[in-house]
Amino acid sequence: MQTEKMKNFDDIRPLYDSEVPSVIQSLVNDPYFRRATEPLIRPLTWEMFSRSMMACRTIFDFQRSIIHPFMKQLIAKTTSELSCVGFEKYNDGSSHLYISNHRDIVLDAAFLNILLFDRGTDTCEIAIGDNLLIYRWITDLVRLNKSFIVKRGVSVREMLDTSRHLSEYIFDTIANRRQSVWIAQREGRAKDSDDKTQTSLLKMLTLHNSAKPSEALRSLDIVPLAITYEFDPCDYLKAKEYQLKRDNPEYRKSQADDIENMRTGIMGYKGRVSFSFGNRINDTLSQIDPETGRSEVLEIAREAIDREIYRNYVFFPINYVAYDLMEKSNTFSAHYTDKDRQFFENYIAGQIAKIEIPGKDHAFLREKLVEMYGNTVKNFVSVT
Template sequence: MVNELNFDSIRPYNDDEIHEVFERLVNEVNFLGLINFLYPNFSTKDFLNKLLSIQSIKEFQTEVIYPYVKEVLRTTTKGITHSGFENLDPKGHYLFISNHRDIVLDSAILNILMVENGFNTTEIAIGDNLLIYPWITDLVKLNKSFIVQRNLPVRQMMESTKRLSSYIRQTLTERNQSIWIAQREGRSKDGDDRTQVSLLKMLNMSGNGSFSNNFEEINIVPLSISYEYDPCDYLKAHEFLMKRDNPDFKKTQDDDLKHMGAGLRGRKGRVHFGFGSPIKKELSELEALAKNDQLQALAELIDNQIHSNYKFYPGNFIADDLFTNHQRHINKYTDEDKSTFLAYLDEHLSRIDGDKDFLFNTLLEMYANPVKNFYTCEDK
């Protein structure tokens, strides 16, 4: 097992490190600007005094992160629902592998639900591409995030991948600490949620047993995240348009910040988190397969649970009917539902310039793909 000291470059902060971090943050102009934005009803002085009085990561999450996320959810959603907690044990550890819609809120809402249902908060995997400034790195590591390093030279990437795999396994099995990680690098822009085999390959690297033992040890639970409205949908559609017109197009750091802001501030409608069942007994059935086939079969097991636990709203069914030019789901929504959804799409399309037909169809596909995947899963 890799010694914990080797994890210093990626792990979250410990309780005994937080005051040094707070001292850095209170002297960071951009952080102070963020505080004014996030907590407009607090005087900055009062907030900083409160921050400096905090003694633990748990207290930081409870006193700073939790109330802010709750306020975001109160003002930008029509409520959060969940299913599947009966499959989980508050004393256990789980690797939640989920589809990924929102950069900030997917894991933030998960931790709210964990606390409110008697569980400890999870550690959060976050790509280093989002750590645009040092103070952002400080902030996320205070919130139990660990770093997934990307875009390294080949040799360094192999070392980084081994370190990450060992960190995840040790965190789960030795510290009994649950983890959230997205099923793929980055968000699914088109709503077609698929687990990357490379993620599972990384997780398996640190195991010392058989395929089934390695994955049983880390206790994978698929998690399906459903937003009635994705506040970043128009930004994702615009990205598809930019890539269509320029295959070399890449998002900038400013684009990532724009997505974070839109995700926090934009309306989301209803939100549902569907927890699947731990994948354990099925693993032994995969032992007879070739190694690469084992990983692909496991990816499909995860995807099947994510697809089947997805919560649909009228917009999903409307989008599927319009995108495929049929009326298969017409009994699942009203004329008023259709008018509301189309008005929502028109409002978001008005925010971006370009090929409106392409953008409209891209938005439809984004909301329709989860429906397609659900029925494909049902047919298996």
């Protein structure tokens, strides 16, 4: 039943089970949803797929009957392996805030929920920025899949109230409704894979109990999560964006660019994908003196999250090759062969060949692509 408290979150929350049938009806009748979905569901026909959609009466039905089989098919086509390390520490029915590095617009959270689902654990709610909700059908679809909305396009004057509202929702979800939540460590992807938790994110998370920031963070039971893709299908799009921004500081991605990134990330080959759960940071937070100021608390929390993400990366030969190319060293030469190095060089050249922009700067694009695969090792080295 919808409580008065939950009504306060109607503007950002996922759907209730009672809302599922009408939203699915709307989706099935939406020609834009059909156009986007039909190529992805083959060999199913639209009629078969829409019947399966209409049979769903709850969020769980939708995730079990629609999302899970689609994602398993996608995983089989676009990855060679999806693995999970360290989850057994959290498979006790308790609720957490998973904070991870951010590689893919759609799949970071989608893969996490498949891993949870396959382990018989309740899926988590997903934070998604409203800048990605380009069409009504996308909004309906993500809210069906347990996503709540992070409002980004608000004025400076509205920002504090919006952030407090979000903080209260996340706290209520974890502490009162006992539902885990996933959120990225920063707004937008770290396009060079130099993963750093934004202090502004942690500040937002404390606003439900702003007078006691350390206590506010402890109440969320934060678990850092390291996500590694062997290959990032969007790497060349990210490199392209770097040059466009370098050449024109006013450059901004369009909605079409966002859609291209989402489509490429979903359908492109990712090789081996790993999710590694780090240690919760509550032990670190509990050692903070109660008189410590907010800024210092946030910095301690940020460093703890980053440290856990860095030390839990999973590396592949191309990451070690990239690091040695970046550093002009042979530090990790024992972890790859000459064949691995040549493969990576050929891979980078092939990705650069996909980029079509005026004044294409091959050396700059190569540098950025190498950084995307080497910076994770660089960050690992920094904490070990």
